[in-house]
Amino acid sequence: MAAGERIEAAEELLARIRSGVVKPMEIAGLLDGLPGAERIRAIRCLGRAEQRRLYDAVRGFAALRLADLVPPATVDLATVRHYGRNTLPLFTLFEKRFARPRGEDAAAPGRLVGFNFQTMSPLTGPGYFVARDDAAHGEVLIDYREVPTQAPSDWPLIRSNDRGLGRLVYGNMVDTLRRVSEHVTIGSAARGGKDLGSWFVLCREG
DSSP states (O other), X not given: OOHHHXXXXXXXXHHHHHXXXXXXXXXXXXXXXXXXXXXXXXXXXXXXXXXXXXXXHTTTTSOOOHHHHSOTTSOTTOOEEEEEEEOSSSOOEEEEEEEOOTTSOSSSOSOEEEEEEOTTHHHHOOOOEEEEEETTTTEEEEETTSOOSOOXXXXXXXXXXXXXXXXXXXXXXXXXXXXXXXXXXEEEEEETTEEEEEEEEEEEOO
16 A cells, blocks of 8 residues: 555544544444554554544444454464554553463453553553453453463563552553454543543554
């Protein structure tokens, strides 16, 4: 895809989210029709206003399950990268990396493990979490209050989010993740059950 076409895809995504009525099915179709690298570029153009609007628009649109984040064909403890952009003032580009622990059903795992990969990790820590289905709402909860007991060998050392700068960034935090398309999800962060007014969008590799 040429540079002009890349810009066009991003601009079309922005226009559809900024339109009077956000239509999740049309946005999913647009994103599903893009090559993987272009899909990542497109979602990383979404700013705070667009992410907030998209998060609200896809509520109840289509169920998200853990197997959508780490597909069943993925072997246990293999890393699946999700490329993202958040709405923080700095360090907006990041990744969430997920893996399915040993002993989980590949088609319907009870949990996934993961961490945040970003430039501030040496100071804040990796931000480990455990992800679980919220079947009642068709969403996934990313819980930083619990850290994994196993992780891929090339991941950072597992550490709690209750100490150092990590406590300020990840302590007592739970993200809610919703489906946008086959590869794209959007999330909102809460601390102590209180919405933080902070969003992030992710695109699974592949």
